[in-house]
Amino acid sequence: MLTVVPDDGAQEDGAVGASSLIDEIVREGARRMLAAALEAEVDAYIAGLADQRDERGRRLVVRNGHAEARRVMTAAGAVEVRAPRVNDRRVDPVSGQRARFSSAILPPWCRRSPRVAEVLPLLYLHGLSSGDFVPALEQFLGSSAGLSAATITRLTKTWQDDCQAFSDRDLSSVDYVYVWADGVHVNIRLDEEKLCLLVLIGVRADGRKELVAITDGYRESTGSWADLLRDCARRGMSAPVLAVGDGALGFWGALREVFPQTREQRCWFHKIGNVLAALPTSAHPGAKKALAEIW
Known part of the structure; x- marks a missing residue:
């Protein structure tokens, strides 16, 4: 505090x-x-x-x-x-x-x-x-x-009401072509549980990006992601064409359960980070150039 x-x-x-x-x-x-x-x-x-x-x-x-x-x-x-x-x-x-x-x-x-x-x-x-x-x-x-x-x-009461209104808003009139999903780990005001913020960002057909949903979950478990995706579906969100995320298995398991028709794609930014983490620093410039050519 x-x-x-x-x-x-x-x-x-x-x-x-x-x-x-x-x-x-x-x-x-x-x-x-x-x-x-x-x-x-x-x-x-x-x-x-x-x-x-x-x-x-x-x-x-x-x-x-x-x-x-x-x-x-x-x-x-x-x-x-x-x-x-x-x-x-x-x-x-x-x-x-x-x-x-x-x-x-x-x-x-x-x-x-x-x-x-x-x-x-x-x-x-x-x-x-x-x-x-x-x-x-x-x-x-x-x-x-x-x-x-x-x-x-x-x-603070007003902020909480605004957050609740955002979390309850209708999604049936919005068509998200693809979504990004990621977990943001925090370490404030926590006890023993490993909590993180589950964030879902959607992209409309016209290219506009907007925050679709955000909630707290236990680690990045399949159950936590499934709860978030089911809530979006309950509020009228249709299945996106493509979902982009990192290597966390929880999100992909939840996606296949709630939106099985949505295609999957690993996040290129996370993939580059994983590759560079396995290489010595001296090799990073050449690796970045090679990864850019692959992309």
Whole structure:
């Protein structure tokens, strides 16, 4: 488990003070740029609706001051923002509801930039506990706004729900011409069992590659691979024309059981690695050239 231990003595280092000044300049620049972008967005919105007027000739869409300041976590650190507001008095003739301006740059619910949101699950997967997020990101970004332990806990629930939705999605409308299969062995948060991640990547007829399924299994056993392939078949996946994998016998046994009509091909990358592993390093350049000619 990763933990964060703040170094109080580091604050006395002159380099840290210089770094802090740089960070402040970057954050101030980010704040000004964000404010300018929000103002320009509102100005363009209002200008585009300048012809919308009521029976007295008054504009239906005008500015309405600024919202209360809020801090948004960005890759440059926490930035304070006062978003401009819009008074939009247009009414939808069908629903009777008033129109509302919603910023594409800074939605009302936004408290973190997408870049920061993408980093959080990576840190979690690397073993950072929910209680360590606050001191870790506060040291790095200069603030912990919007990143409390409770927030991280809620996010982990969202990630788990997203993972479950991905694992349950329908595959009947997708035709995978061929698939790659491989086992990724990990050694974190494990007891005595030798677990690994079973990964299946599919290629559509138009050449697009996408992740089909991923799950944990015991080693790379036939039973674990068969469970994954049967789940894909249950969700509507048709038999691919070709399956590519390494020399692990478990996958091939499961493939013949679930999709017996699928042709088999050993992964060339794994095959090259196996050949080179049996040769001295001095022979690798010539062997690679010969293997390329064979391919």
